[in-house]
Amino acid sequence: MLLQNPVLPVQLLETHETIQAGVKLYLLRLDLTDDIVSGNKWFKLKYNLQHALDNGYSSVLSFGGAFSNHIHALAKAGSSLGIKTIGVIRGEEEYADNPTLKDAQAWGMELYFVNRQEYRQRHDCEYLETLQARFSNPLIVPEGGSNKFAVQGAREIITPDILAKVNPDQIVLACGTGGTLAGVALSVSDISVLGIPVLKKADFLFSDIENLMTDSGVEPTDNWDLDVEGHGGGYAKVSNDLLAFMECMLKEHQLPLDQIYTAKMLSHLLKRIERGEYVKGSTILAIHTGGLQGARSLA
Numbered sequence: 001m002l003l004q005n006p007v008l009p010v011q012l013l014e015t016h017e018t019i020q021a022g023v024k025l026y027l028l029r030l031d032l033t034d035d036i037v038s039g040n041k042w043f044k045l046k047y048n049l050q051h052a053l054d055n056g057y058s059s060v061l062s063f064g065g066a067f068s069n070h071i072h073a074l075a076k077a078g079s080s081l082g083i084k085t086i087g088v089i090r091g092e093e094e095y096a097d098n099p100t101l102k103d104a105q106a107w108g109m110e111l112y113f114v115n116r117q118e119y120r121q122r123h124d125c126e127y128l129e130t131l132q133a134r135f136s137n138p139l140i141v142p143e144g145g146s147n148k149f150a151v152q153g154a155r156e157i158i159t160p161d162i163l164a165k166v167n168p169d170q171i172v173l174a175c176g177t178g179g180t181l182a183g184v185a186l187s188v189s190d191i192s193v194l195g196i197p198v199l200k201k202a203d204f205l206f207s208d209i210e211n212l213m214t215d216s217g218v219e220p221t222d223n224w225d226l227d228v229e230g231h232g233g234g235y236a237k238v239s240n241d242l243l244a245f246m247e248c249m250l251k252e253h254q255l256p257l258d259q260i261y262t263a264k265m266l267s268h269l270l271k272r273i274e275r276g277e278y279v280k281g282s283t284i285l286a287i288h289t290g291g292l293q294g295a296r297s298l299a
């Protein structure tokens, strides 16, 4: 195996919502795995990079926005493993100076800026062929890293040790493309898994997640669901309430969150607990999927 999985710490989070509801809420702190290839990225990239190495690819190309956690993690992982990386970035070249893309370039990633219209072609076979030709046949990994290799990696997030320690009735996590949820749900087919999409109108994820499960070579399971009301106004929309929530979690629980994924997931989960969605005595395991580097965009 290319990358050894880290040991993942679990934190009990007690808030007035959990205490009043008589619910135990644990957080699986994937953000503590590595300063840079942190969170779910570790798991989503490891078999993609293994595939690149095993098949003699000299480079890996992927897609993302200007503050993309995935692009940041890919650049770092590629530099550690001696694999050249190329980032196709949605937006103007002026973003090259932001902290995420500065890091990526320092780790040797080549950046290729494209406008929104071109970026929309990122799933198009013909467009991917032009990228193959332009960048000398890299392994192309989809946006967010979500493909069968990502699902394979995400199946390793919840270990028997974690289950023995927490024994959750439900596992909760934020969803972007749904790749992480697909892997987690496949790995615990007898436990309910709830995804909280951070995009508006995320119903398309129901079929995307099933397809990701099928692509990874297994029958889709039905132990998972999505709560599509937790997007907080839409992707990357940040309200003052959300910022206040992040500040409170940091001060009172020493819990750093990012504003795109983990803060939205956790604040929505606490609202669900407060309005009585979980019976007294339930145990929930929420996954902190990392993404803290992206919080630098708040500055």
Ligand SMILES: Cc1ncc(COP(=O)(O)O)c(C=O)c1O
Residues within 6 Å of the ligand: 039, 040, 069, 070, 144, 146, 174, 175, 176, 177, 178, 179, 180, 181, 258, 261, 262, 289, 290, 291, 292
């Ligand atoms: C910090 C963080 N959490 C959650 C997600 C969502 O993961 P997925 O796209 O696999 O649903 C992402 C995006 O990949 C992310 O960067």
